[in-house]
Amino acid sequence: MSENNSYIQVIDLDFEYPDGTQALKDINLEVKKGELIALIGQNGSGKTTLSKCLNGLYKPTRGDIIVDGLNSKKTSIVQMVKRVGYVFQNPDHQLFNNNCWDEIAYGPRNIQLSEEEVKQRVEEAIDVVGLPKVYHSEHPFFLSKGLRQRVAIASILALRPQVIIVDEPTTGQDTKQSLEIMDFLQELNEDHDHTIIIITHDMPIVGKYARRVIAMANARVMADGTTREVFTQADILRETFLAPPQITQLAQADPALGFDPGTLTVEEMVEQYIKLAG
Amino acid sequence: MHVSKIIEVQDYTWKYINTSVPALAEINLTIEEGSFVGVIGPNGAGKTTLAFSIDGLVPGQYNGVKKGSVKVFGKEVEDYDKGELQQLVGVVFSDPEAQFTAMTVEDELVFGMENIGLSLAEIKERLEWVTELTELSNLLMKPPYEISGGQKQRVALAAVLAMRPKILILDEPTSMLDPVSRGRIFKVLAKLKEEENNTIIVIEHSLENLVPLADQMILMSESKLVLHDKTQPFFQQSKMLLEKGAFPPGAMLFFHLLHERGLYQGEYPLTVAGGAELLRDLMGK
Amino acid sequence: MNKTLLGYVPNESPIYAVHPFVKLYFLLVVSLFPMFVSAPDWNIILMVVIILLMWISKVNMSTLKIYIPVAISMGTIIFLSYTVLGGTHPEFELLARIWGINFYWERIRDALVVYFRVLPMIFTMVFFLSTSRERDIIVAMRSIKVPFVVTYIFAMALRSAGMVLEDFGIVRQAEKARGFDPAGKSIAYKIRQYVMYMVPLFALSLRRSEEFTNALVARGYAFTGKVSRVKRADYILTHYSYKYFDYIFIALITIAFIALLVYRYGYGYFQVDQSWLLRLLRSWVS
Numbered sequence: 050m051s052e053n054n055s056y057i058q059v060i061d062l063d064f065e066y067p068d069g070t071q072a073l074k075d076i077n078l079e080v081k082k083g084e085l086i087a088l089i090g091q092n093g094s095g096k097t098t099l100s101k102c103l104n105g106l107y108k109p110t111r112g113d114i115i116v117d118g119l120n121s122k123k124t125s126i127v128q129m130v131k132r133v134g135y136v137f138q139n140p141d142h143q144l145f146n147n148n149c150w151d152e153i154a155y156g157p158r159n160i161q162l163s164e165e166e167v168k169q170r171v172e173e174a175i176d177v178v179g180l181p182k183v184y185h186s187e188h189p190f191f192l193s194k195g196l197r198q199r200v201a202i203a204s205i206l207a208l209r210p211q212v213i214i215v216d217e218p219t220t221g222q223d224t225k226q227s228l229e230i231m232d233f234l235q236e237l238n239e240d241h242d243h244t245i246i247i248i249t250h251d252m253p254i255v256g257k258y259a260r261r262v263i264a265m266a267n268a269r270v271m272a273d274g275t276t277r278e279v280f281t282q283a284d285i286l287r288e289t290f291l292a293p294p295q296i297t298q299l300a301q302a303d304p305a306l307g308f309d310p311g312t313l314t315v316e317e318m319v320e321q322y323i324k325l326a327g
Numbered sequence: 328m329h330v331s332k333i334i335e336v337q338d339y340t341w342k343y344i345n346t347s348v349p350a351l352a353e354i355n356l357t358i359e360e361g362s363f364v365g366v367i368g369p370n371g372a373g374k375t376t377l378a379f380s381i382d383g384l385v386p387g388q389y390n391g392v393k394k395g396s397v398k399v400f401g402k403e404v405e406d407y408d409k410g411e412l413q414q415l416v417g418v419v420f421s422d423p424e425a426q427f428t429a430m431t432v433e434d435e436l437v438f439g440m441e442n443i444g445l446s447l448a449e450i451k452e453r454l455e456w457v458t459e460l461t462e463l464s465n466l467l468m469k470p471p472y473e474i475s476g477g478q479k480q481r482v483a484l485a486a487v488l489a490m491r492p493k494i495l496i497l498d499e500p501t502s503m504l505d506p507v508s509r510g511r512i513f514k515v516l517a518k519l520k521e522e523e524n525n526t527i528i529v530i531e532h533s534l535e536n537l538v539p540l541a542d543q544m545i546l547m548s549e550s551k552l553v554l555h556d557k558t559q560p561f562f563q564q565s566k567m568l569l570e571k572g573a574f575p576p577g578a579m580l581f582f583h584l585l586h587e588r589g590l591y592q593g594e595y596p597l598t599v600a601g602g603a604e605l606l607r608d609l610m611g612k
Numbered sequence: 613m614n615k616t617l618l619g620y621v622p623n624e625s626p627i628y629a630v631h632p633f634v635k636l637y638f639l640l641v642v643s644l645f646p647m648f649v650s651a652p653d654w655n656i657i658l659m660v661v662i663i664l665l666m667w668i669s670k671v672n673m674s675t676l677k678i679y680i681p682v683a684i685s686m687g688t689i690i691f692l693s694y695t696v697l698g699g700t701h702p703e704f705e706l707l708a709r710i711w712g713i714n715f716y717w718e719r720i721r722d723a724l725v726v727y728f729r730v731l732p733m734i735f736t737m738v739f740f741l742s743t744s745r746e747r748d749i750i751v752a753m754r755s756i757k758v759p760f761v762v763t764y765i766f767a768m769a770l771r772s773a774g775m776v777l778e779d780f781g782i783v784r785q786a787e788k789a790r791g792f793d794p795a796g797k798s799i800a801y802k803i804r805q806y807v808m809y810m811v812p813l814f815a816l817s818l819r820r821s822e823e824f825t826n827a828l829v830a831r832g833y834a835f836t837g838k839v840s841r842v843k844r845a846d847y848i849l850t851h852y853s854y855k856y857f858d859y860i861f862i863a864l865i866t867i868a869f870i871a872l873l874v875y876r877y878g879y880g881y882f883q884v885d886q887s888w889l890l891r892l893l894r895s896w897v898s
Contacts, residue, residue: 068615092475092505106785130791141816142779143786145808159791190815208791221421221502223369223532224574250505253577290507295535295599296577302603306610315577319584326590326610384826413832420830424775425823428831430746430767437847438764439831444842447850454847470616470746472774486831 054081056211056244057103057133061112064098072098074268076112082211085238086246087255087276090265091290096248097138099265100214103246105129117211127160134205138216138248140197144189149180149200152189156208174203177241178233195226199233206237212244213237219251227251231258252294256280256313264289277311333494333526334358334381338395341376341385350376352550354395358528360493363520365537365558366530368547369572374530377547378496380404381528383412399494414443417492421499423479432474432482433467439490453489461485461515477508484515495519496528501536509536516540534576538562538597546573562595578602613672617774619741620675627669631858632748633755639740641865643733648876651887652728662735671742679738686734687727694723707897717897721890746770751852760844775820776813783812 057080064073073095080086080103088096101107102114105121105128114121116132137143146152153174157167175185178199184192189200198218205213215234219227231247231254238245249255255262255276262279264272266289272279280286280293283301292298300312300321307325312318336356342349351373358364366374379385380397383404397404404412420426429435436457440450458464461481466474474482480500487495497516501509513536519525520540531537544561546554548571554564562568565575565583575583578599585591591609596602613620627635642662646655666673696713704716746767753763787805794802875881884890 091507092477101785104789106788125793125795126788127791127793130789135789137782137786137789139782139816141819142782142812143790144815145787145811147811156790159793190818204790221499223572225369225572250509252506292506294577296581298599299578299581299602299606302599303607306603306606315580315584318581319588322581322585322590322606323588379826382830384829388826388829410832410834413830418826418830420823420827422820422823425820426827428768428771428824428827430750430770434747434750434767434848438833441844441847442832442842444844447845447847450845450847471771472617472778473614483827490832 054083055079056082056117058115059103059112060115062099062102062109062114063111064095064102064107065110071268073102076270078263078270078273080212080244080246082244083238083242084244084246084261085235085259086244086261086263087259088246088248088263088265089250089252089255089289089291090271094265094289095268096265097216100135100216100246100248103212103214104133104135104210106135130156130210131160131208132210133212133214134208134210136198136201136205136213136215136218138220140189140194140201143201143204144197147188148186149189149192150175150185152200153204153207156204160208170207170209174206177206177237178203194221195230198230210243212246214246214248216248217250218247219249219254227254234258252292253296256294256297264291266290276313280313281310331360332357333360333400335398335401336380336396337398339380339397340392340394341380342392344390344392349550350391351380354552356545356552356555358526360526361524362526363516363540363542364526364528364545365534365541365543366528366545366547367532367534367568367573368553372547373550374547375498377552378418378498378528378530381494382416382418382496383407384418410442413492414490415492416494416496417487417490419480419484419487419495419497419500421502423476423483423503426483426486427471427479430470431467432463432469435482436463436467436486436489439486443490453491457485457489460488460518462511475508477504477511480504480508480512481515484512488519492525494526494528496530498530499532500529501531501533509533513537513540534574538576538579546571548572558597559594562597565595613675614745616741616745617770617777619678619738620672621742621745622670622672625670625743627743629855629857630861631755631852631854632744632752633854634858634861635740635744635748636752637862638865639736641869643736645869645872646729646732648872649729649882650725650884651882651890652724653887653889654882655728655732656889658732659735662732662739666739666742669739669743671739675742676738679734683731683734686730690727690730691723694719694726705898717894720897721884721894724890724893725884747848751848754846754849755852760846772817776817779813779816780809783809786812 059076059078062073062076065071076099088099090096098107102109102121105124105126108122116129119128121129144152146155150171153171154167157170162170180199180203184196189197192200202215218230218234222230234245234247235258237243247259259276262272262274262276263270264279264286271289272282272285280297286292294313296315296318297312300308300318301310308318308321312321334357336354339351339354340349341351354377366377368374376385381399385391386393386405399412399416427435429438436454437450440453458467461484463481463485466478471479484500501512504512516527516529517540519527529537538558541558543555543557545552546568553571554561554567562575562579565579568575574580579595579597582591582595582602582605596605613622645658649655695715698719700714701716704718706714707717707720708715750763750767753766787808792805794805
């Protein structure tokens with residue numbers, strides 16, 4: 050099962066910007082269908098550049114990216130974005146149209162689907178993100194940040210990519226809004242079989258939702274494993290200047306207490322306490 | 328020791344002209360000089376409007392209807408001359424890009440000081456002080472497009488600090504930053520708290536850095552000030568905080584959940600180290 | 613090498629010791645020279661001098677290629693307007709007639725004269741942009757007592773332009789990420805997509821302008837009222853002072869300009885019919 054489930058292969062990837070900045074160095078990784086991955090690291094560590102390589106916006110300087118059997122170097126941008134969608138961090142950068150319906154239809158029209166199919170895809174995307182009818186003819190500019198983000202995600206969904214990369218979905222959102230967005234992305238992952246990659250600085254969110262973590266620093270992948278594995282590798286995390294969520298730190302604070310150092314959520318911690326304290 | 332009340336808000340209601348519900352309703356709040364206050368609450372609760380009201384941006388820059396009074400140093404905010412209140416109250420906003428208005432870091436830092444009419448000698452002295460405090464010395468000649476968002480945000484903080492405001496308000500200063508940049512902003516705030524006598528008000532969603540520094544906390548919800556207390560008793564009310572959509576940090580939430588299940592009575596810890604200490608006591612290790 | 617809004621500047625250069633006003637003065641005065649010089653010979657000499665100055669200033673010559681499109685498109689426009697759009701002139705000498713278009717010697721000569729006037733102007737501009745940061749321009753303006761409000765608005769305009777450029781790059785990518793592929797599409801289609809960029813750029817600047825204005829107010833800045841009349845010190849200018857060589861450069865530029873005018877109008881130098889190069893070309897084409 051593991052072999053034919055593989056969807057993206059990144060092989061010896063280097064990426065250099067035209068001005069000579071080395072943004073990615075020796076990246077090797079594989080993304081399987083159905084994963085929910087958190088891509089973490091400081092600003093400038095290469096997370097966004099890697100994402101843009103995965104959906105074909107950037108072509109590798111060296112090495113290859115194979116998506117669904119297609120090499121990104123030899124594949125048109127249209128073919129790439131049908132497979133890997135990338136939602137930019139700031140919704141304002143990606144809303145071009147005068148109402149939400151046209152906004153979501155924009156992608157399908159670009160790839161020259163029939164109006165009938167466009168309509169079907171827009172309705173499906175609207176249905177998945179749960180955009181209330183009153184907003185369909187509204188200008189995206191006047192929507193709240195949370196809603197604008199949903200429109201941005203819907204407009205990517207309408208291209209029906211297998212993989213959806215969302216850049217900092219919870220920035221500027223309060224905790225409740227962050228949980229709502231993440232619940233929605235989890236639903237896309239579990240109920241609609243999309244592979245989800247989130248780029249984030251919010252470690253409690255990573256602990257609660259991600260099943261796999263890729264940690265980057267200085268253009269390289271420093272750690273790649275299950276969330277538990279990565280958060281228990283204190284020395285590697287230090288190199289990426291990251292710290293695990295506070296609850297994980299509490300579980301790791303005193304090994305003599307007997308908590309699992311890979312504890313990811315407050316609820317898990319409570320369960321363990323009940324067992325440990327008898 | 329006499330402690331002066333530098334901010335006094337009484338029965339204050341503010342409604343923006345283009346909205347139907349007031350952004351702030353019947354606020355009563357007193358803040359003493361030298362306090363470090365954290366403000367939390369969901370988006371749209373009125374936190375930013377409260378900050379703007381103390382700095383005079385509301386009603387100065389926005390249209391709306393004001394009831395009640397907002398006094399800073401015993402004087403109503405509207406009664407200050409244009410620009411006068413901003414020398415007493417400094418505000419740092421959340422978007423590092425939009426706050427950078429000049430073409431080098433140094434220009435940005437001296438801009439505010441020149442505006443308030445400081446002498447060259449005074450500007451030089453403060454510039455040295457603030458660049459050391461915020462660790463910006465080697466970036467002074469850099470243009471905005473060569474520095475990161477985290478560095479820009481430190482510049483924004485430094486530019487405001489250089490004006491030496493008595494009251495410093497930070498409106499989600501780290502919401503757009505990565506964890507290291509976030510840590511560096513809070514490091515500056517910790518130094519300020521220790522070395523200067525500023526009154527500091529911080530609006531934040533990410534509480535892990537804020538809680539250990541704050542003396543007192545305010546919860547805003549649906550235009551109202553719901554709770555204002557010293558940090559420890561404030562978080563003892565975690566049940567109410569959660570109901571209002573404000574989430575305590577993980578370690579604290581853990582002890583709250585234990586409390587809910589009747590497994591723990593007592594004060595919630597404010598830091599991870601404090602939490603570990605409590606666990607050792609509880610588990611007899 | 614460092615990137616600026618409009619080009620690249622070297623990390624270190626002897627020209628950084630020169631006061632920014634001198635650089636601005638060079639740009640403003642020397643770019644006037646070609647307007648008084650018709651003979652391409654002299655304009656080519658000026659270009660060589662500027663290239664020499666760039667070399668002395670350690671300008672990285674490979675970065676200059678970003679200006680080549682400007683030079684080429686200027687040349688094309690000038691050439692076309694003097695040939696294809698030049699009309700019929702029976703009094704001129706006809707060199708060739710291709711697809712019904714007349715190529716006259718006089719028109720080609722005039723095109724060359726104009727192009728070799730434009731080129732040195734581009735060169736002085738490039739020299740300035742390759743040795744000055746945005747701040748230098750502002751300092752130069754302030755050092756000749758341009759009011760602070762004007763220089764600050766200028767600085768903010770540069771800053772906003774920088775932000776818009778950055779946004780523009782991201783918006784273009786965002787459009788591609790939605791399956792927009794301009795390859796092989798009609799011009800009309802491309803123009804329509806181009807107009808669509810404006811929507812997000814406009815939205816972004818609207819949203820930012822509120823915080824931008826608030827930040828200005830929070831820095832104690834006001835365009836009107838009592839505070840705006842505060843006597844302000846200029847700290848940045850204290851970093852810059854005129855050295856003896858600055859005065860020498862200003863004097864040299866001024867003397868060169870006066871000499872140019874005297875030779876042009878007093879002795880009739882720099883005329884087209886004195887051009888050795890054009891004479892050579894004339895004998896070569898006929």
